[in-house]
Amino acid sequence: MLPLTDYKNRLSGIPFTNLITSRGCPFNCYFCSSSKFGGLKWRARSAKSIVNEIEHLYYTYGYRAFAFMDDNFTLSPKRIFEFADELERRGLNDIHWWCFSRVDILVRNEKMIKRMAEAGAFMVFLGLESTNEVVLDSYNKHIENKQQQQAIALLRKYGIRIHGSYIIGDVRETEEMVLQTINWAKSVNAQTSQFSILTPYPGTALFEYIKKENRFLHHNWELYDALHPVIKLDNLTPKQISKLLIKAYQKVYLSRAHILNFSSNRVNGNKMPEKPVGEKIKTVIKAIQSLIIFRRQIINDNHAATLQK
Structure with a gap:
């Protein structure tokens, strides 16, 4: 698996x-399995340790962009300020990075967001999940729609892009509720959006509930990928929820606003390397083709799962 340089990915042409x-x-x-793998107690490296690694990757391998895969990189605002100060002290002020966060943490810490932007943050992954507060409560998110809107506004205020993650298919969710979330996601118009079907992973409270209520459609683990319906819902059939997933991607990614948003590559007032217009058009065409293939694959997989029951 070595050397590391053989596995260099690029973000807008920048090694990351x-x-x-x-x-x-x-x-x-x-619904989340993260706390089952990593535990409920948060254990973190120091800001100095993080920047030591970044500095090594920067000078040894030429990396200029970094994705922090922590479940919540911003849990300690103090560490974020120390991290930003350490980057600045070492002259690592031309890097770009993205991370996972929560809307409630962001809303309480506007100064932290500003400092993140100054330190090179170009995107934040937000688990927005739903616009319906009944659904949010059932997910045990402890957030409100008002906080979602505030966090989105704050990130945009400081030029940080948004990756919005949404979940559809709560046990008692109706088609109208799902469509409300899809329409809201379209209005949010995040630079990237991710839609998932609620999926019970072993060890989670959701899994135990679905097991107790005998709501599993099947145990074909290959389809437990958040793209296929695997549980019985009160108001939606597997076919309906699959169609709604496809509709979500189509409605958001093929909207005029999103295509225009996609054409912008400004990050914190500084432009990432510009792609030719022709390349951008090719990317949009590939996205449409992928949606068509995705739709066909979902239909085929659901049919196969039905036959296996």
Whole structure:
């Protein structure tokens, strides 16, 4: 698996790699397996340790962009300020990075967001999940729609892009509720959006509930990928929820606003390397083709799962 240079990924032409700087998540969302793997106690590396690794990757391998894969990189605002100060002290002020965060943490710490932007943050992954507060409560998210809107506004205020993650297919969710979330995701118009079907992973509270209520459709683990329906819902059939997943991607990614948003590559007031217009058009065409293939694959997989029951 070595040397590392054989596995160099690029972000808008810039070499980037992944880092993990902490383990554990204290929030224990109903559907999430992260706290089962990493535990509820958050354990973090120091800002100096993180920047030591970045500095090594920067000068030894030429990396200029970094993805922090921690469940919540911003859990300690103090560490974020120390991290930003350490980057600045060492002259590593031309890097770009993205991370996972929570809307409630961001809303409480506007100064932290500003400092993140100054230190090269170009995107934040947000688990927005749903616009419906009943659904949010069932997921044990402990966030409100008002906080979602505030966090989105704050990130945009400081020029940080948003990756919005949404979940559809709560046990009692109706088609109308799912469509509300899809329409809201379209209005949010994040630079990238991710839609998943609620999936019970072993060890989670959701899994135990689905098991107790005998709601599993099947145990074909290959389809437990958050792209296929695997549980019985009160108001939606597997076919309906699959169609809604496809509709979500189509409605958001093929909207005029998103295509225009996609054409912008400004990060914190500084432009990433510009792609030719022709390359951008090719990317949009590939996205449409991928949606068509994705739709066909979902239909085929669901049919196969039905036959296996």
